[in-house]
Amino acid sequence: MDDKRVAVGWDTRTWSRFHHIWLRDHCRCSECFHPTTKQRLVNTFEIPPDLQPLHVESKVDGLQVTWPSTTPHVSFYPWSWLRRNSYDPPIQNTETEKILWGSKIEQSPPTVKFEEVMTEEGPGLFKWLQNIDKFGFCFVSDVPVTPEATEKLAERVGFIRETQYGKFWEFTSDLSKGDTAYTTLALGAHTDNTYFTDPCGLQLFHLLSHTDGTGGATLLVDGFYVASLVKELHPEMYDLLSRVPIPAHAAGEHESLYRPSPPSGYPVLGHDLVTGELTQVRWNNDDRSVMRKLEAGLVEDWYNAIRTWHSCLTSPDSEYWIQLTPGTAVIINNHRVLHGRSAFNGKRRMCGAYIGMDEFQSKLAVLSEKFVHNIDLRVPEEKTHQPTRSVWSPYL
Amino acid sequence: MDDKRVAVGWDTRTWSRFHHIWLRDHCRCSECFHPTTKQRLVNTFEIPPDLQPLHVESKVDGLQVTWPSTTPHVSFYPWSWLRRNSYDPPIQNTETEKILWGSKIEQSPPTVKFEEVMTEEGPGLFKWLQNIDKFGFCFVSDVPVTPEATEKLAERVGFIRETQYGKFWEFTSDLSKGDTAYTTLALGAHTDNTYFTDPCGLQLFHLLSHTDGTGGATLLVDGFYVASLVKELHPEMYDLLSRVPIPAHAAGEHESLYRPSPPSGYPVLGHDLVTGELTQVRWNNDDRSVMRKLEAGLVEDWYNAIRTWHSCLTSPDSEYWIQLTPGTAVIINNHRVLHGRSAFNGKRRMCGAYIGMDEFQSKLAVLSEKFVHNIDLRVPEEKTHQPTRSVWSPYL
Structure with a gap:
């Protein structure tokens, strides 16, 4: 002392x-x-x-x-x-270990069964959320092919996040919402909601039917893996992707006009202010607004950096393609894993939901308190006397 | 060229x-x-x-x-x-002019009438949102003293943001939600939801009744004004308040455990990455978690900085106290204006709602497109031919 x-x-x-x-x-x-x-x-x-x-x-x-x-x-x-x-x-x-992956994840993608996840008080839900935490995505198999069952599945994590598109959604390719997602076009790997201050944390989707046509394979890319490649190969580009904020908008509907706050936006790669750890990927080149605040001396370097990022993102080594079929839902950490699809014809009916990152992390913490016994949540003398969360919890 | x-x-x-x-x-x-x-x-x-x-x-x-x-x-x-x-x-x-204020705002606080705001297609709603944008708060007078009317008022801005506390809320002082807000205690000036990644943007509340007791005056403090004082008087402290992230939690309920992402948290004062403009105040010392990532060499300076911040925040020159009565609702920009209350006795019934910052900014942009004629949204030749938003909109 x-x-x-x-x-x-x-x-x-x-x-x-x-x-x-x-x-x-x-x-x-x-x-x-x-x-x-x-x-x-x-x-x-x-x-x-x-x-x-x-x-x-x-x-x-x-x-x-x-x-x-x-x-x-x-x-x-x-x-x-x-x-x-x-x-x-x-x-x-020791923080949770993240497992970065490329196209080879197709050999054993993380999967849980619907029944496991839905079992009350069971560890199945915890296993699902741990997979999302480690891999940034997880399939759920044997899901009843209905919007109702899919909605119940989403609500196991937490309440569904409302957006200008509603809460739980169902859609077909009719451009009903002023966004190319509602067409039959191919969509490159992107994260959703770059035009929000806090893009939705998880996205669940489930193909309910695809009739009279083909195509529409699902693309998943681990943004943290791609970032690690860029960091290794082009550290100066990684730095630009981490520093230059990108403005974005969702302006396809008359009655709304979304932009992040502050409107200068956020960089492609977001980091923890203290640890420097990569925590978030935001990427949708289609929704990018006018680059009106780009430093003049960085214009060429920045275009080179996003070209390199795009090239690593679209390399066959990074892309995991899968043809989803009704009964298998997928949930994605939208702050890490980018998604896309190939073009299709015929009629596709999809449903799904967004869930906030805070709701996901809250549920994961509550289940960790319940199932992880070495988490040291309670000091010994409290174990028997105190039914509530300990004041010594590592989460406080 | x-x-x-x-x-x-x-x-x-x-x-x-x-x-x-x-x-x-x-x-x-x-x-x-x-x-x-x-x-x-x-x-x-x-x-x-x-x-x-x-x-x-x-x-x-x-x-x-x-x-x-x-x-x-x-x-x-x-x-x-x-x-x-x-x-x-x-x-x-020219960005929107913000008007910073201290206690003297009591002489003419921004106020609109319920009827104005509720008139379809009228400019009353725009006036309300502009007041919130300029002052960080606005009263609404002559509100019918019911939860239903208050909810309709909130929905004029956009959909109500759901949280672990529900959507539209009503409460009395019964500690039903594991948070001191639900007691009769005094609450110092704070912003809500420091434990969220994206704290709610607007908070509306309306005192429906206060029976068998006194007290419970409402406190409002302009965080941007207080920040400007600290910047002027103690620039090195302003810098620390802008750099040191603060972890936070909401852990009073068994089934949830909220923390921001990343869990290192955010500084008290948030700035636009490009312009350096102050954009957000986050402050609730009660919800602060363990300062486990504070740089050892900054411990004393940081405690001095928050002591000075607290002192400016609680100076009579900063505090605007008002005794609200049923029929007058108040809406606050929770990213700028701090709120609190004095202790009370008797039974208070309050209701209100949170609205996301993105929803507020979206509505403000849509109404600006409609009512601000010098906003230069359309190039001349488009004015007559194009009913939709122009591709040259300053918001894109």
Whole structure:
């Protein structure tokens, strides 16, 4: 301990330091943190900047710190919680492993059965969501060939996200919605909703019938895989794709005119501000608006970068083509996996839904709390007494 | 014209230059840009990087460029469109003026009447949305004191955004939802949904009744005004508030656990990547998660920065307090204006709704197309022939 920080030794060589003000602000006692709502109650702004503990004591389960005040305040921090939240230095936590894939995924694409997913309280739903998390997509087989069953499937993840196109949708190729998706044309690999501030997180779709015609194969491309190729081969292009924001619009209908906020838009590749990890791909060249804010000196480089991106995206090594048939639905992480289709003739009836990324992540977290036993959600003494989520949950 | 660019002179001293590849990519003829869906049809990636025009000709209304190909392709760009989209150099366009305010706004807060807003095809709705755009909030007076009328009012902007709390909501102080909002406690100025990737854009609320008690005044604070104070007085703190992402959670209910994506979160102050303009305030200290990714060297500075932010936010000069009464609803831009309330006793019945920022901006754009005549949406010759949105719209 010095006048600013408490040091905690994990072994003879590894230490973490925690600032006094940080510790006081993160007290999780029921006076400082509401045990039900999990909201902060302590007034952060009244903590004296030069606060010093009265005592610091190592207990079996964690660190106990006594703070000066009219009645001394006692805070307790489990060792596992401190270690997981070490910021000085940051200690690498194992995040979910993402599996990047190219065309060879066709040999064993992630698939679950409808029945598994629909079983109440079963781990089937968790398996489905874990597949989406790892691969960015997952098939669901043996789905009853009806919009009703497909809608129920979507709602296993969370509520369906409403857009200008409605909630659960069904469509045929009639250009009813002012977007080329509603035609019979081929569509290159793209993500949906580049014209939204927060593009829909998951997209589920299910081919209900295709009569009097052929074509319409489904294309899936792992945007994270393609990004890794571009990063390896052309780091300066990767940098431009990560920096230059692209404006976009959905303006095919009279009564709406969608653009992201702010309207300058977002880069093709989005990253976590702290870790630098790639977190989002946004790509639909058809919906791109006027590049009115492109830096003049970058025009040629930027066109070269998107040409290279397009070329990696459309390479046979990246493209996974599959002819879907009624009964097999596919769900896609629209922040990672791009989709498209080949042209078709005849009449196709499709249905599907969007689900928000936040709803997906929420459900995945709730199921992880339930099924992952090493997730260390609860400190030992709480296990039997506390039915609610622990204040030490790694998600808080 | 040189081998890369066409130069356009606006007057003897002002010029814009447009790269050939940019011009070809932005051709708006019906072969290159779908006139109904407003989506790009030209294959950007097949444009030769060294493309040169065959001819460039100044017409009365705009620039005509002929491109080499088996059958030469002719593109036309109206002068007004070129000028508006000049990127080399960028020409400043007049954006909507925001009016920043402090406590003195109480002398004439923006207000519209329910009847105005509800009149079909009338400009009342546009006036309401313009007020929200300029001030970040607007009162609506003479609202029938029912949830039904309030819901209809909300739907004038767009569809109501669904969240884990439902769609249109009504509540009393019963902690039914695992959040302190559902108590009788005072709530400091905050924005809602810091735990979402895209916090709701607008929040409408309406006090339907308050019986057997007093208190519960409404607090509004212009986050953009407070940010301007901090920027002026403490630029280094403004910088930290703009750079350090804050994780957040909504974890008071068993069946959901919301966090933004990526979970590192977002800074208090969000800016347009290109213009540097302040575009979003996110602030709820109660919902802040563990600051596990804070840079060790910034801990003290960051706590100082949020203390200063809090102090400016809670200064009497910033706070606008108003005692709402049944019949007056208020709508807030939740990306700009913070809200709170004083403690109360007795029973309060409130109702309201969230609306997405994208839905608000879409409606505002559609009404601007309709009511703003100098918006230059159409080139002259199109005015009579074309009922649909122009391909030269400034929104595309």
